[in-house]
Amino acid sequence: MNIALVTGASRGIGRATAILLARQGWRVAINFARRADDALSVVAEIERQGGSAFAIQADISDEAQVMAMFAEIDRQPGALTALVNNAGILFQQTTLEQLTAERISRVFATNVTGSFICCREAVKRMGYHHGGSGGAIVNVSSAAARTGAPGEYVDYAASKGAMDTLTKGLSLEVAAQGIRVNGVRPGFIYTEMHADGGEAQRVDRLAANIPMQRGGQPEEIARAIAWLLSDESSYITGSIIDAAGGR
Ligand SMILES: NC(=O)c1ccc[n+]([C@@H]2O[C@H](COP(=O)([O-])OP(=O)(O)OC[C@H]3O[C@@H](n4cnc5c(N)ncnc54)[C@H](OP(=O)(O)O)[C@@H]3O)[C@@H](O)[C@H]2O)c1
Numbered sequence: 654m655n656i657a658l659v660t661g662a663s664r665g666i667g668r669a670t671a672i673l674l675a676r677q678g679w680r681v682a683i684n685f686a687r688r689a690d691d692a693l694s695v696v697a698e699i700e701r702q703g704g705s706a707f708a709i710q711a712d713i714s715d716e717a718q719v720m721a722m723f724a725e726i727d728r729q730p731g732a733l734t735a736l737v738n739n740a741g742i743l744f745q746q747t748t749l750e751q752l753t754a755e756r757i758s759r760v761f762a763t764n765v766t767g768s769f770i771c772c773r774e775a776v777k778r779m780g781y782h783h784g785g786s787g788g789a790i791v792n793v794s795s796a797a798a799r800t801g802a803p804g805e806y807v808d809y810a811a812s813k814g815a816m817d818t819l820t821k822g823l824s825l826e827v828a829a830q831g832i833r834v835n836g837v838r839p840g841f842i843y844t845e846m847h848a849d850g851g852e853a854q855r856v857d858r859l860a861a862n863i864p865m866q867r868g869g870q871p872e873e874i875a876r877a878i879a880w881l882l883s884d885e886s887s888y889i890t891g892s893i894i895d896a897a898g899g900r
Contacts, residue, residue: 654705654731657882658682658722660713660771661740663691665844666793669871670737670878671695675704677879680731683708684722684740713740713767714759723774734788735882736775738768738816741793743809745851757808764812765819768792772823772834780830787831789882792820793874794838796897806850813838817893824891833890835881840897841868864899 657674661667663685671681672695681699683706685692692708699706707729711722726733741764744756772790779788797806798813817836824834841863847855856868877896880886 654678654680655734656680656682656726656729656731657735657737658684658726658733658771658775659737659739660684660767661686662695662737663688663708665846666839666842666871666874666878667737667739668695669875670739671706672699672702672704673872673875673879674735674737674882675699675706676702677883679735680705680707680729682706682722682726682729682733684711684713686710686712686740712763713771714762716766716770719767719770719774723778727778732786733775733778734786736771736788736790737793737878737882738771738790739793739878740767741795741809741812741846743806743846743850745849746805748804749807752808760806760808760812761815764809765815768816768819772819776823776827776830776832779832780827782830785831788833789886790823790832790834791878791881792816792834792836793878794820794836794893796838796840796895796900798838799895820893821891828890833881833886835886835889835891836893837874837877837881838893838895838897839869839874840895840900842871842874843868844871862900863897867898869896869898 797810
């Protein structure tokens with residue numbers, strides 16, 4: 654059974670993606686940072702549905718923890734052939750004038766460096782040049798990479814812009830190694846992330862500005878991610894799907 658690693662799978666978009674991938678036959682590695690109970694409840698839900706999953710704690714901004722996570726995956730039955738770089742963070746809405754170097758570094762350490770090193774370790778396991786059988790990577794970016802998130806979190810938006818460049822560059826580096834690398838840019842999705850920005854009801858406030866007149870559900874993003882991991886998208890690499898209700 655092939656393994657799919659989903660970072661930040663204890664809740665939100667990562668949780669929905671993990672549950673969908675398990676239904677599609679993947680054994681899913683449920684990465685989380687702090688909320689072990691939530692991660693274990695995702696594993697339990699997958700097993701209740703007849704699927705296979707295991708939880709792995711690792712703060713992806715810490716290289717040593719990422720290395721330990723991949724070593725643990727290596728010990729599991731099955732080969733890693735899919736990675737979803739989903740874990741991401743943002744902080745309180747504010748203008749750029751209020752940003753500190755410490756905050757910017759924290760956002761980039763998780764969203765950018767964490768995604769890079771997870772890609773690096775995945776490529777070492779999937780690439781033909783390493784004896785792997787190929788695979789697929791999906792980077793979960795954000796519509797903020799296009800809008801810039803002015804007055805809210807330009808640091809977060811810029812980190813997602815970096816992820817889009819990672820998607821492009823890595824897709825070309827590993828195209829001949831049997832690895833496809835694509836991205837998904839969600840719009841306003843109902844998850845707990847908005848509370849971290851200080852506005853739990855943000856999606857409802859902004860819904861009227863979305864062409865489709867509503868926020869998205871995590872499952873709607875999960876389906877785009879799962880499709881990009883599947884053979885249904887076998888000739889697609891270096892592409893980014895906007896899943897933002899027309900925004
Ligand atoms: N929600 C939206 O409207 C929206 C829009 C565009 C893009 N996105 C992107 O979609 C992705 C998922 O967002 P979400 O809304 O589902 O987020 P969320 O509900 O806030 O969940 C975040 C997940 O990431 C994990 N995480 C955070 N920092 C981590 C770290 N350093 N190492 C490992 N795991 C970490 C959390 O683990 P714990 O539970 O253990 O804390 C949790 O599982 C993010 O990349 C986000 O930027 C979201």
